[in-house]
Amino acid sequence: MASPPHLLTLADLSVKQLKSSLTHAAYLKRVSLPILQPRPHGSYTLFPPKTLSDKTIALLFSKRSTRTRLSAESAAHLLGGHPMFLSSADIQLGVNESLQDSARVIGGLVDGVFARVGDHSEIVTLAQHSPVPVLNALSSLWHPTQILADLLTLLEHLPSPDPLPTAPISSISPGHSIPADAVPGDLPPKLDFDVLKGLTISWLGDSTNVLHDMLVTYPRLGAKVRVAVPKEYPCPGEVWDRVVQLGCDKGIDWSDDPLRAVEGADIVVTDTWVSMGQESEKAARLRAFAGYQVTEALCKQGGAAEDWKFLHCLPRKPDEVDDGVFYGKRSLVWEEAENRKWTIMALFEYVPPFFLLVGCASWS
Numbered sequence: 103m104a105s106p107p108h109l110l111t112l113a114d115l116s117v118k119q120l121k122s123s124l125t126h127a128a129y130l131k132r133v134s135l136p137i138l139q140p141r142p143h144g145s146y147t148l149f150p151p152k153t154l155s156d157k158t159i160a161l162l163f164s165k166r167s168t169r170t171r172l173s174a175e176s177a178a179h180l181l182g183g184h185p186m187f188l189s190s191a192d193i194q195l196g197v198n199e200s201l202q203d204s205a206r207v208i209g210g211l212v213d214g215v216f217a218r219v220g221d222h223s224e225i226v227t228l229a230q231h232s233p234v235p236v237l238n239a240l241s242s243l244w245h246p247t248q249i250l251a252d253l254l255t256l257l258e259h260l261p262s263p264d265p266l267p268t269a270p271i272s273s274i275s276p277g278h279s280i281p282a283d284a285v286p287g288d289l290p291p292k293l294d295f296d297v298l299k300g301l302t303i304s305w306l307g308d309s310t311n312v313l314h315d316m317l318v319t320y321p322r323l324g325a326k327v328r329v330a331v332p333k334e335y336p337c338p339g340e341v342w343d344r345v346v347q348l349g350c351d352k353g354i355d356w357s358d359d360p361l362r363a364v365e366g367a368d369i370v371v372t373d374t375w376v377s378m379g380q381e382s383e384k385a386a387r388l389r390a391f392a393g394y395q396v397t398e399a400l401c402k403q404g405g406a407a408e409d410w411k412f413l414h415c416l417p418r419k420p421d422e423v424d425d426g427v428f429y430g431k432r433s434l435v436w437e438e439a440e441n442r443k444w445t446i447m448a449l450f451e452y453v454p455p456f457f458l459l460v461g462c463a464s465w466s
């Protein structure tokens with residue numbers, strides 16, 4: 103896509119860029135949390151640098167959001183920037199004015215755009231005509247920021263066979279400085295990406311935007327993805343083309359059999375069966391997805407690993423996962439939701455769409 107760089111799916115990022123943004127998210131989390139929580143040794147507080155000072159990010163949301171909106175607003179604030187939330191009821195976004203015209207006007211007034219849209223073609227149009235970077239906050243096809251948060255959560259919770267030492271800040275966050283009296287506990291642990299290698303990640307349910315970013319990401323990091331989706335709801339061709347282009351199809355087992363999908367599962371993931379905008383299809387969808395609910399019994403019958411963990415992007419309905427799993431010891435959903443903030447913060451500051459905002463000289 104034409105310059106400036108945009109991020110519409112994680113398929114747009116190289117493996118190196120994915121790892122760098124996650125490492126940067128862990129760093130930002132480590133230095134930002136003390137603002138909210140007293141430090142154990144109490145000697146000083148680290149703050150993220152105000153790299154977005156005097157910058158405005160337009161949050162254009164044509165669909166509801168709790169996590170993505172709160173994460174983006176609070177992350178931009180912590181970086182000293184101004185998040186400007188605009189719903190489709192507030193501005194002329196495809197109403198009274200074409201998306202193309204709105205994109206040009208908005209891009210002349212702000213420094214970056216974080217957009218949640220309906221049909222994916224809308225964010226493509228925004229990106230094609232925006233003079234500033236556009237980052238996808240969810241579209242019908244993709245939800246890239248969700249999978250970054252899922253990855254950070256896994257990297258934090260999967261046991262590393264050989265715990266790695268603290269990462270030297272200079273190596274993970276170019277341009278950031280750290281007080282000379284920092285102690286190891288202030289620094290983020292070095293993320294062990296090897297814990298993802300050979301992992302089996304299972305998906306039960308609909309072929310949603312969340313699954314699609316998993317498909318173009320996990321196989322590139324060495325994990326296997328086992329999917330069970332009813333035949334009536336296949337993966338959209340536009341998504342599968344990106345999966346194949348990246349060679350990710352070799353790491354995916356796709357069927358309509360929930361028991362097959364959870365075989366050997368280390369992580370089980372699902373999403374709503376009725377995504378935003380599909381409400382009129384609810385009755386038919388509930389019928390089609392019967393038997394796909396994530397439960398202890400199903401995972402045991404299918405042969406999931408003893409200590410499998412559970413992820414869900416939220417908001418959750420009891421249809422797709424029962425209370426026992428959702429509120430139980432396997433569930434990482436609350437940590438996952440909190441990590442939306444740190445991963446979005448890293449994107450705002452660091453990855454291709456937005457590094458222009460802060461004048462980062464390089465991205466690697």
Ligand code: CP
Pocket residue numbers: 166167168169170171240248415416417
């Ligand atoms: N997971 C997620 O995107 O949540 P919201 O729709 O509340 O932003």
Ligand code: NVA
Pocket residue numbers: 240310311312373374376377378415416417
């Ligand atoms: N697939 C869901 C994800 C919500 C975060 C939806 O698009 O509504």
